[in-house]
Amino acid sequence: MLVYFVTDEPTKLPAIRAMLEPQHAVVPWLLGGDGTRIRSHGVLMVDVDLRQMPRVDKLRFVLQDLAAIPEKLFVVHNLSRSMVAQAHALGATSIISRPKEAVLKVAEIEAAEAAAADSAAAPALDLDEGVAAFASMFSNVRLGKPVKVADAKRATSKIISRVGKEGLSTWLDEVRRYHEGTFQHCLLVTGIAVGFALDIGFSGADVSRLGLAATLHDIGKARIPLAILDKPGRLDPEEEQIIRRHPEIGYDLLKGVAGITPEILDGVRHHHEYLDGSGYPDGLKAAEISDLVRLLTISDIFAALIESRPYRPPMPRPDAYQILCGMEGKLEGSLVKAFRNVALGPK
Ligand SMILES: [Fe+2]
Ligand SMILES: [Fe+2]
Known part of the structure; x- marks a missing residue:
């Protein structure tokens, strides 16, 4: 060997x-x-x-x-x-x-x-089950395998129960200790989206729907070269073009997959759209952007701001929330207002 x-x-x-x-x-x-x-x-x-x-x-x-x-x-x-x-x-x-x-x-x-057994042993250890399911989903896609919706659903439901029981802050602190960039980001977005949905009183089914969309929102990044994805500092225009393909790549990865609903596809494809039409990939305008996408976009931007990256410290939550508040015209003001509690955490 x-x-x-x-x-x-x-x-x-x-x-x-x-x-x-x-x-x-x-x-x-x-x-x-x-x-x-x-x-x-x-x-x-x-x-x-x-x-x-x-x-x-x-x-x-x-x-x-x-x-x-x-x-x-x-x-x-x-x-x-x-x-x-x-x-x-x-x-x-x-x-x-x-x-x-x-x-x-x-x-x-x-x-x-x-023995031609091709089942690799997956160590259970005491790793958080949601994180493990998430890791397995992401690394499969990175290796060129299809998305396992069962992993995505399992990760989402575990994250919902942890955020529901222990609160968002505990989850954020834990996840920010995992260094791998995209992986950390997706776990943060899911926790934040779930925290948001719980805070504004969504039904269980709606929490799960938004949570699953968040879990999968950047799955397309699993097909972007790591050298671009994790590049410290600014991307050049060509690299920027490549990374901006991730919503469409994610959409293509999930299209036609059993268990993936149109609203999940919508979230994956459109989480970088803005109400004023300045987003990508489709340049959608206000009325064309669904509520689920609007919530997801707010959670996504907030997560990106408070992430810990090797080359910069995480931004404090109040500062990140101020940035969201300054994105008038792009994000829905009433939702940004409703997000305040989630963003600033329990007093
Ligand atoms: Fe994204
Ligand atoms: Fe994202």
Whole structure:
């Protein structure tokens, strides 16, 4: 079995070699190394300090080259909950707490492959179930597989029950600890949209509908290259064009999928439209933009503002709310007003 060992500490390599060779062939893969070698078989073993953002950024690029390798084994020392979530967000299929456990894990993977069983073991651990379902949905789409609506629905219902029980602030604090950009963003938008719907007294069915639209709203970004998606700083015009395709990509991914209603498709395609017609992709005007989309757009902008990104600290919630208030003509004023409680949180 080929084991690609991705590490930020080359000194770890001899121990890994001693453990796995000669039964398996260990191929070292250093962060920041040559990024042109695409690999599609074997096992990927990642032992990188996920608390260090610059290393996580480098790791993302490495993982793009290795995206086609189905088994991704991450070493998360002490199984720290937030780092386990981070590993999942980066595409981990198995998590071990010490490199030593790789011996057994690789043997298991080899046996499973030999038996032609293609069911990868998904570790349950104590990861929030909503986040896990979300991670699985997103990484599947990133790998070119279709959207699993069951995952999206499961993620949404778990987020609804957490926001309902513990309040939005707890959810936001937890999610902002997961560093992976788009992943964090979608979890935030869903929590905020659900918090908004609960706050204005939506029925259970309407909360679920808006929640599912929020869960899926940026699914098209799973098909945008990470180099553009997570680029720190400004995008050039060409990159901007590419990223602006995500609503249509998401729409195409979901069109015709069982369980996806027209209003979900509407939310996915139109969450960047503005009432004054200045949005994209269809330049819709006020009357053409549904209520669900208006709520989703407000939640989306607010989430984008309060996200924590490697290159900038999160904006305080009151400042983000002020920006929404300044978007008169683009967002519906009465909804922005109704959003105040949600935006500013409990006193
Ligand atoms: Fe979007
Ligand atoms: Fe978004």
